[in-house]
Amino acid sequence: MKLVLTLLRKELLLFSKDRVALSLTFLVPVVLIYIFGAVFGVNRTSSGPTGIPLAVINESAAPEIAKLVEALRKETAFRVVESTTDENGVARALTETEVREGFKANRYRFALVLPADATSDETFGLRLKLLFNPRNEIESQMVLGLLQRTIYTEAPMLLLRSLEKQAASAIGRVKTDRFYDEMAATIGRSFGLDAAKVRESMKVGSLGDIVGAKTSGSTNGEASNFLERVIKIEQEQLAGAQVKNTGATRAVGGWAMMFLLFALSGSATSLFEEKKAGLYLRLLASPVRPSHILWSKYAFGILLGLVQLVALFFAGRLMFGIDVTSNFANLLVICAAAAVACTAFGMLLAAVTRTPAAAQGLATLLILTMSAVGGAWFPTSFMPELIQQLSKLTVVYWAMEGFAQVLWNDCTFAELLPTVGVLLGIAAALIGVSWWRFRTGPVFE
Amino acid sequence: MLVVENLTKRYGTLTALNDVSLHVRRGEFFGLLGPNGAGKSTLMALVAGLRQPDAGRMSIDGVPCDRAGAASATIGFVPQSLALYEDLNAEENLAIFGRLYGLTGAALKARIDECLVAVGLQERRRDTVKTFSGGMQRRLNLAASLLHAPKLLLCDEPTVGIDPQSRNAIFDLLEQLNRDGLTIIYSTHYMEEATRLCSRIGIIDHGRIHALGTLDELLEQLPSREVVTFPRGSVAPGLAAKLEQFGALHERAESRELHLRADVRLAEFFTATAAAGLPDRLFQLKRPTLEDLFLHLTGKTLRE
Numbered sequence: 001m002k003l004v005l006t007l008l009r010k011e012l013l014l015f016s017k018d019r020v021a022l023s024l025t026f027l028v029p030v031v032l033i034y035i036f037g038a039v040f041g042v043n044r045t046s047s048g049p050t051g052i053p054l055a056v057i058n059e060s061a062a063p064e065i066a067k068l069v070e071a072l073r074k075e076t077a078f079r080v081v082e083s084t085t086d087e088n089g090v091a092r093a094l095t096e097t098e099v100r101e102g103f104k105a106n107r108y109r110f111a112l113v114l115p116a117d118a119t120s121d122e123t124f125g126l127r128l129k130l131l132f133n134p135r136n137e138i139e140s141q142m143v144l145g146l147l148q149r150t151i152y153t154e155a156p157m158l159l160l161r162s163l164e165k166q167a168a169s170a171i172g173r174v175k176t177d178r179f180y181d182e183m184a185a186t187i188g189r190s191f192g193l194d195a196a197k198v199r200e201s202m203k204v205g206s207l208g209d210i211v212g213a214k215t216s217g218s219t220n221g222e223a224s225n226f227l228e229r230v231i232k233i234e235q236e237q238l239a240g241a242q243v244k245n246t247g248a249t250r251a252v253g254g255w256a257m258m259f260l261l262f263a264l265s266g267s268a269t270s271l272f273e274e275k276k277a278g279l280y281l282r283l284l285a286s287p288v289r290p291s292h293i294l295w296s297k298y299a300f301g302i303l304l305g306l307v308q309l310v311a312l313f314f315a316g317r318l319m320f321g322i323d324v325t326s327n328f329a330n331l332l333v334i335c336a337a338a339a340v341a342c343t344a345f346g347m348l349l350a351a352v353t354r355t356p357a358a359a360q361g362l363a364t365l366l367i368l369t370m371s372a373v374g375g376a377w378f379p380t381s382f383m384p385e386l387i388q389q390l391s392k393l394t395v396v397y398w399a400m401e402g403f404a405q406v407l408w409n410d411c412t413f414a415e416l417l418p419t420v421g422v423l424l425g426i427a428a429a430l431i432g433v434s435w436w437r438f439r440t441g442p443v444f445e
Numbered sequence: 446m447l448v449v450e451n452l453t454k455r456y457g458t459l460t461a462l463n464d465v466s467l468h469v470r471r472g473e474f475f476g477l478l479g480p481n482g483a484g485k486s487t488l489m490a491l492v493a494g495l496r497q498p499d500a501g502r503m504s505i506d507g508v509p510c511d512r513a514g515a516a517s518a519t520i521g522f523v524p525q526s527l528a529l530y531e532d533l534n535a536e537e538n539l540a541i542f543g544r545l546y547g548l549t550g551a552a553l554k555a556r557i558d559e560c561l562v563a564v565g566l567q568e569r570r571r572d573t574v575k576t577f578s579g580g581m582q583r584r585l586n587l588a589a590s591l592l593h594a595p596k597l598l599l600c601d602e603p604t605v606g607i608d609p610q611s612r613n614a615i616f617d618l619l620e621q622l623n624r625d626g627l628t629i630i631y632s633t634h635y636m637e638e639a640t641r642l643c644s645r646i647g648i649i650d651h652g653r654i655h656a657l658g659t660l661d662e663l664l665e666q667l668p669s670r671e672v673v674t675f676p677r678g679s680v681a682p683g684l685a686a687k688l689e690q691f692g693a694l695h696e697r698a699e700s701r702e703l704h705l706r707a708d709v710r711l712a713e714f715f716t717a718t719a720a721a722g723l724p725d726r727l728f729q730l731k732r733p734t735l736e737d738l739f740l741h742l743t744g745k746t747l748r749e
Contacts, residue, residue, distance in 0.1 A: 278526025282589065285493040285522035285599075286545040287514050445496075 020357040028365050039372045039383050049142055049381040051388060054078040055099045055111035055131075060118040068154045072112070077146050081108070099131065103238045104415055106401060109133040110143050126151075126231045133239040135408040136250060139379040151231065239409040248320030253403030254376030256312040257396050258367065260342050263308055264301050265363035268346035271297065271443055272356040280444060290444040294435070298343055305339025306332075327406050330416050334402035337423040341395040344430035351437035370394040398422045446471040446628050447492065447597060452501035454487050454652075461487040463652040465501070469597075469630060469645075474623045476643030477632040478735060480745075484652040485632035486525060489601045492630070493522045505597055518546060521595030523603045527582050528589070531575040535566055535585050538574060539592055546593035553592075560588040563618060580611025587615060591622070598622065600631045604638070616642060636735035648739060655742040660735070667733050667741055669693070669704035671711065674729045676700055684721055691717070695740075704737070 015021055058069055073080045083091045084098060102108045113129035130147065134140035168176040181199060188195035243249050271293075274280060283293060313331065316322040324331055349366070353359040371377060373387055374396025380388050391397045402419040405411040438444065447469040454462040462484045469475045477485045490496045492503055494510050494517055503510040510516045529538050539557045548556055561567040564584035574582060587603060600619070604612045619642060623629050633639055639646050646663060648656040656663050664670075669692055677700055680688070685701065688694060691714050692705040705714060715725060740746055 277531075278524045278528040279530070281490070281493075281495060281524040281526065282522060282528035282542065283545070284495050285517060285520060285524075286542070286593075287517050287547075288545055289512075289514060 020355065020361050024361050024364070028361060031365060032368055035369050036372055039387055049077045049139060049379070051079045051385055052077055052110065052139065052143060052381045053108050054080050054143075054147075055094055055102065055108045056080050056082050056114065057094050057096050057099060057111065058082065058114045059116045060114045061116070062119045064154075065114050065118050068151065069114070071150050071154050072147075075146060075150055077143070096131075100238065103131065103133055104409060104411065105418070106133075106405065106409070109135065109139070110147075112147065127234070128232070129234040129236065131236050131238050133409070134237060134246070135240055135404045136379045136381075137246065139381050142382075148233075151233070242323075242326075242410065243408060244323050245321045248316055249322050249407050250404075252313065252316040252320070252322060253400050253407070254371070254374075254396070256309055256403075257338065257342070257374075257399050258371045258376055259312065260305050260308055260338070261345065261367045261370070261395075262363070264305055264339075264342045264346035265349050265359065265367065266346075267301055267304060268297065268343075268350040269356040269359045269363075271350045272359065275443060284444070290438065293444075294347070294438060297347060298431070301343030301346055302336070302339045305342050306336050309335040309338060322407065324407070327410055330406045330411065330413055331403075333413065333420060334399070334406055334416060334423075337402065337420040337427075338395070338399035341399065341423045341427040341430070344427040344434065345395055348430045348434045348437075350443070351434035351441060354442060370396045373397075375400055393426075395423065395426055398426070446473075446506060447630070448502075448504050449488075449492070450502045452488070452491060452503060453499050454484075454491060454496065455499050461652050462491070462498070465649075465652070465654055467647055467654060467657060469628060471596075471628055472623070472626055473628055474619075474642055474644045475628075475630045476639040476646040477630065477649055478634070478636060478639040478646050478739070479632075479649035480634050483634075483649045485634075485649055486601050487652075488649070489522070489599050489630070489632055493517075493520055493599055518593065519596045521590035521593070521598045523587050523590045523598065523600045525601045525603070525605060527586050529574050529582060529586060532573060534571050534573050535561065535577075535588075536570045538585065539589055542589045543592040548593065556592050556594070560591050563591070563621075564588040565614065578611070580607045580614070583607050583611060584615060584618075587618065596628060598627055598629045600629060602632055602634070604633075636739070639735060646735070648735070648742060650739075650743045656738065663735065663738055664733055667704070667738055668707060669733060670707055671705045672731050672733050672737065673703045673705060673714065674700045674731065675703075675727045679727050680723060684723070687721070688718075704733070 054072065056069055056072060058065060069080070069082070072078060082094060084094050085091050096111075096113055099108060099111045099113075103111070109132065111131040113131065115127060115129065118127050119125075128151065130144075132140060132144070171179075180202060181195075184199035184202060185195040187193065188198045191198075240246065240249075280293070284290065310332070313322065313324045313335075317324050345366075346363075349359045349363050353362055373383070373391045374380070374394035375391060376396050380391045380397065383391070398419055402416060402423065405416055405419060409415075447467075449465060449467045449469075452462050452465040453460065465484070465488065477488065479485050487496070491498050492505075492510050494512050494514050497512050505516045505519050508516040508519070510520075530541070533541075536557060539560060540553060543553045543556055557570075558567070561570050564587060566581060566585055566588065569577065569581065574585065577585065583603060587600075590598060598619075604615055607615075616638075619629060619631070629642075631638070631642055640660060643660075645657070645659050647654045648663070656666060658666075674697075677696075680701070685694065688703055691709045692703050695702040695704065705711070711730070715728075718728065719725070736746065
């Protein structure tokens with residue numbers, strides 16, 4: 001027993017002196033829990049997506065359609081975009097053509113077109129057009145559900161106005177007003193409301209609150225079926241329709257990025273092993289300079305990353321039937337850009353740490369954080385606004401953007417260039433910091 | 446061949462080399478003898494261009510030794526650590542290092558063959574380095590520094606931690622290389638190695654060269670030519686004190702050493718001890734060594 005206690009004491013002593021082990025045991029998990037909590041929004045009072053860009057092209061002059069747009073603006077899940085600025089900086093309403101272009105650049109994944117005849121005096125009902133890019137399934141389902149809810153909540157009021165217009169046209173204004181006065185009285189009696197207030201609400205279009213509450217409680221019932229018959233929502237999928245295995249195509253890029261980051265941070269720590277083995281003494285005594293060693297490491301990382309990503313995508317093709325060949329040249333371009341950025345990240349880890357263990361600890365922390373924040377695990381639109389903004393600083397986010405553009409949107413090289421530019425820009429910044437650290441740090445001393 | 450002038454290197458507040466100057470002639474086997482931390486490896490690293498001095502200059506045949514690497518093609522560096530890729534075989538290791546010096550194709554293959562034969566590893570050329578014994582790894586470490594046929598070989602304690610047989614094999618190889626005209630600078634803290642191998646020796650401690658010359662020239666600096674040792678306790682303390690009239694008495698772990706003054710004749714000493722009743726068999730006569738010189742120069746032993 002005494003011997004066991006002595007050995008136990010030894011274990012505790014060694015552990016207490018191992019700062020990396022201490023960090024990985026206590027500090028890193030706490031930091032990760034905090035970050036994951038922020039990513040998943042565990043402290044938020046509301047759940048669900050926030051700030052998803054929703055382009056709205058309102059070509060209708062009808063006030064009830066304006067009410068619908070107003071309702072969409074109030075929905076926190078959406079960031080309604082209705083206007084753009086021209087070359088003179090003057091704001092003007094978006095056009096459908098511009099929005100369709102915006103889909104290609106991934107500025108929008110959802111757009112609602114409210115045509116000039118969304119409601120008309122001639123026909124009863126409502127006509128809308130929804131443009132969407134379901135590159136993220138969870139997000140798409142959530143957005144479509146929210147849109148339906150908002151439209152159906154407003155629908156009774158819209159339909160009432162539509163009906164009223166038609167009635168006025170057919171039987172005259174006086175008879176129509178009488179009819180609606182009687183209907184207000186009936187509603188007032190049925191719901192225990194003041195008939196005059198009900199009639200006033202019908203005029204200003206806020207009766208939907210009352211009736212909407214009733215219809216939303218029976219979405220699977222007759223009211224819902226009725227609404228579906230009279231509200232015509234034309235849906236048009238602008239991207240991804242050609243994708244064979246949508247689930248795998250969406251997911252494999254995120255997984256690949258995570259493994260790539262782990263692989264490249266591991267290879268970067270070989271700097272420490274070579275230094276420890278004394279190899280730099282021999283290499284630097286030869287015509288080799290530190291910059292040669294570093295560039296060879298970068299080149300190896302990029303090559304390894306490119307091969308690994310392509311191999312993983314082809315594995316995805318074999319296992320899940322992902323189409324990686326139809327836009328293969330652009331897939332290579334984005335894989336190369338991602339490999340450059342991930343290599344730069346791995347080298348930064350080696351530059352800012354002093355031991356392989358410290359580098360691996362930091363790598364675990366940063367890779368898991370970047371994967372979560374960058375959207376490798378679930379859509380960034382479900383994260384709090386701040387985290388969504390931070391996600392755009394990560395390599396994972398932009399690499400996944402690029403993969404989606406290639407595999408989902410079937411983009412052209414020109415359309416892919418901005419994403420490639422961002423990845424290379426991040427890489428340049430990381431390489432700059434690393435280079436400075438390598439020059440002043442202990443690796444080549 | 447190698448000219449070092451007023452070289453100083455500091456690491457923070459520690460001065461690793463302090464105004465060191467020396468000349469190494471072509472074809473010399475030059476030894477740097479000093480304890481750990483004396484500044485040997487720092488001097489080697491500076492000559493190899495691995496570090497930048499804070500002051501002073503170095504050149505090989507007029508070409509400056511600096512981090513720009515102008516002189517690197519003329520230098521072979523055998524680091525103290527085993528600077529080898531353990532997961533690669535001997536041939537692959539040598540091919541990598543040879544290519545760094547511009548060797549390719551048949552010339553590279555020929556040099557690899559020559560070097561493997563020279564270090565006696567031609568039979569193990571396809572074996573991974575991690576399967577080698579410590580001695581074999583040391584020999585391959587040496588071979589990797591010879592591929593490009595350097596003019597100057599820097600050996601930084603190249604026999605650390607190996608068995609006597611492998612050590613002798615390395616000594617034989619280095620002696621042969623030196624006979625073939627290669628200039629060698631060899632750092633060690635073993636006086637036996639310096640004594641056996643080196644034609645000229647610099648004694649270094651605390652970043653300073655304390656003495657420089659051939660073995661005989663160095664030993665000339667000692668005040669005594671002979672050392673008489675006798676077991677502790679074999680001579681009464683009072684009598685031992687009397688022996689100090691012949692030279693300096695030093696206490697060792699198990700013996701005492703009397704470093705006879707240069708003007709004392711051995712016959713005179715033994716006549717005196719016989720008169721004191723001390724038999725001749727108590728005393729052993731030995732030549733002074735570099736260890737004695739180091740003690741004389743620095744006041745401490747090489748192992749302290």
